[in-house]
Amino acid sequence: MTPGARVQAAIDILDVIGAGQPAEKALTNWARGARFAGSKDRAAVRDHVFAALRRWCSAAARGGAPTGRGRMIGLLRGTGTDPASLFTGQGHAPAPLDAAEALDPGMPADRLVALDCPEWLAPSLETSLEHRFEPVMKCLQERAPVFVRVNTLRGDPREAARRLAEEGIESRPSALSPTALELTANARRLRQGQSFAEGLVELQDAASQAVTDLLPVENARRILDYCAGGGGKTLAMAPRTGGALHAHDIAPARMADLPERAARAGVEVTLHDPRSIGGQGRFDLVLADAPCSGSGSWRRAPEAKWTLTESRLRALEAMQDEVLHDAAAHVASGGRLAYATCSMLRSENEDRIDTFLERNGGWTLGKQVRFDPLDGGDGFFLAILTKC
Template sequence: MTPAARVQTAIELLDEIQAGAPAEKVLTGWARRSRFAGSKDRAAIRDHVFDVLRQKNSAAQLGGGQSGRALMIGLLRLQGIDLETVFTGANYAPAALNDAETDAARVNPNRPSAIDLPDWIVPPMQAALGDEFGETARLLAQRAPVCLRVNLQKTGVSSAVSALADEGISARASALSPTALIVEEGARSVAGSGAYRDGWVELQDAASQSAMDLLPLEPDMRVLDYCAGGGGKTLAMAGRVKARYFAHDANAARLSDLPERAARAGVDVKIVTQQQLRSQTFDLVLCDVPCSGSGTWRRTPGAKWRFSPDDLAELIEVQAEILDKVAMLVRPGGNLVYATCSVLQSENEEQIAQFLQAQNDWRIVNQKRWPVQADGDGFFCAILQKITKFEAF
């Protein structure tokens, strides 16, 4: 495909997304239907679509509308690309610009000042972030870094960096965590690398790794990852300390890849059902609860435009229910860890405050918020400890 044909395809896919279809579903469906497209074509089109979704308000302002065509015009203007070389109408390229589209550039000749977030989310984000809001909004409009976690059970950081370099993948250490690497070149080769296949590295955000570094893990503890998802945080904990690890998720399908990933990492993880958890207690229970994902919206930019106030209200209720449920799974003196990849106070500090107000046998050990930054996503973690009967008196 020519670069112009890729732009035309992105325009068509953006029209589907603007009509309400999830971006990932649209891109996956197109890739399956378009066997003629090579890996570079698919990657370029995906980049176009996701870049638009990260900067949709700005692209609409510079492109003069919300259609796929207007958004791509706006994006290419943001990127400083000469539109006349793309919009030619030849060989599957998009049609030439009309007078109105050309005039849009004259009306808005500079980079717009639009905030690339839904209007309704701006006030609660500003309240939560204060002076950090502007920088957060700016970073959420950019591409996210590709982060790796070094599995210290199998190798060291310098050895992992060297092994990746041997396969053309350039990575540097991140200050956020002793195990975090930021991939600077060759990101699309990571999944096929020997370092990945041999369990030396796993994909995991650097802020998430930093949160796992805080957890009071000790050898032989019974540790439950309650909202385990794909099991990334389970593996991160197991990479730090050899203990007895258990993983659970309300959607068991999310755990389907965990046995293979755990085997590759050289760790033992037991997947447990809700029924199996009855009458059990653990030394530490981690619940990385369902949340807005507002700290990760540069990775899933389509999500921020579909997210609504009703969605947030529903999530806050679910988070409170999970906290109440998992509290019963922690032994006296044990720890409950609450985590989100949200930057909103209603999902973070306020949720913990309400839990502690309702439960008099818990105390807070540590609480930290990671802002969205160059090396890592926005993240929140609170470590609570269940007070023993002896301490209560």
């Protein structure tokens, strides 16, 4: 595919997304019908689509229309590319710009449009992020870095960086966590390499690793990851503890890949479903990485910024209260309850901890930590409570 043809493919996909189809489904359906597209073509089209999703409003304003075509025109202008160089009408490229499209209106005058911030959510984000609001929103318009976690049961970060380099993958250390390496070139090769296959490295955001680094695992004999999902934090805890690791999720299917990942990493994890967890007794540390808006990871999943609604946010907050309540029941006397989200909103973070403490006696709050994309990784929150 020519560069222009890739832009036209992105335009078509963006129009499907604009009509209501989820982004991943729209990309999958396009790929199935575009058998002429090679792996590099599919990656380039995907990059165009996700870049446009990150700048959904500002690109439409800069391109003159809330359509796939308008958004790609605006996106190209925003990244310093003259759209006329790709909108040629040749070789499956988009038709040339008309007179109106050829006029660049410049950056949107509306502050929230320019920042690609949903209007209804702006007050909460500004309250939560304070003076970091604008720089964080600008950061969310860019692509997120790719990080791996070095599994120190298999090797150290220096060895991992060397092995990755042998596989053609460039990396550098992250200041957020001693086990985090940022992949700076050829990150898409990772899953085909031996360092990944042998469990030396796992994909995991650096801020997620930093949160796990802060968990008090060293003296915990029994540890429960209550909302384990794929088990990234479960596996990240393993090298720092000799305690028994247990994983639970209300939807056990989310843990389907965890046994294979644990075996690759050389880690033993006991899995529990909602029916079996009640008979497991109490744990010294319970991690509740609760379902949330995902606002801290909107660079990676930009569609979520635009599909989140006020009613959905309120439902998530109620769910977070329920998760905290249920997870607390599994904490032993003197044990710790760690609450985490990948949200930047106070209503999902500090407010939920305040509500829990108001409703439940016998707990003390220790550490509370926030990360946002300006720190280098995703946005995360962590609070650690102790059961008296």
